[in-house]
Amino acid sequence: MSNIIVVFPKKEIATNIRNILVRSGFDVLAVTTTGAQALHYVDTLDDGVIVCGYRLSDMMYSDIRDYLPDSFQLLLIASADKWGDGLEEGVVGLPMPIKVYDLVNTLEMILQTMRRRRKKRREALKNRDPKQREIINQAKGLLMERNGMTEEEAHRYLQKNSMDTGTSMIETAQMILTIMSE
Template sequence: MPSIIIAFPKIEDAMNIKNVLVRNGYEVNATCTTGAQVVTIANELDDGIIICGYRFSDMHYSQLNGYLPKGFEMLLIASANKLEECTYNNIVCLSMPIKMADLISTLQMMYLNIARRRKKEREKPKPRSEEEKAIISKAKLVLMERNNMTEEEAHRYIQKNSMDSGTNMVEMAEMILSLM
């Protein structure tokens, strides 16, 4: 579950939002009153959501957004006229006075977005090592010499057979090399 950090200049505001979230089943990792505290805590976590106000004693929300590590999203809560100044596409905004239902539904949307991003990261293919690339190249060369294939045909042959057998390309290349 993504981390939640709540940051407002007044600790009472942060605690009020924390209490609402906890009552609705969310776990809040930290409440802060300065941007520096948020950055310090965020750097210790993998990803998450920063729920914050417009201005802190040490920085503006836009500066805080620039300091956040990759994987964090920001939910800015401010008055409607302050939100008009927010032109950042990566910041989700809610205007004051805030409705509990709006806060919860917005948070759910942000959670889904983070879950989608995590899944996409996991599904990215891992880069092959030089050793693995060399094994595949050797198998291609063997296929090209013995079967008069082009490099592209040899690659497709290894790829198709690895998919058909449910093995990865490196394992299929090793099988081809051991057979020939």
């Protein structure tokens, strides 16, 4: 499933882009007018794509990118002179005026790249050795015991912290064991 969030300061523009994407076969999770609303949705997801304009009512596209975990991509739709100097990592740009064909193909390319990354992560999870699995299970057990989490919530907590800090799940589990054992 693709987690697509459309963010533009004008609701009509955001709705039009959502309609184009839906007609092209994409599932759009949310349409918002502020970066804060978009980031609220991001907090509940593992990965996805934000389609946005250059300037929103509460922040710039670069501010949103700074708050996004690495598992999210940002598709910037703006005039080429706004990002002619280049874009930072995790941002793909489409020049205005936008062509439906370009929007659909670019988004499909981004989603395909994300699916490949997700598949690699799953394969890496399957290839963990028993010692690494035990460290993760110990950290989950500690989170379940001390914070009253279910196993699924503890696993999600480890995943989210791992993505937010840019560390592996093993390193995150070891940090939790170190911090909570003191």
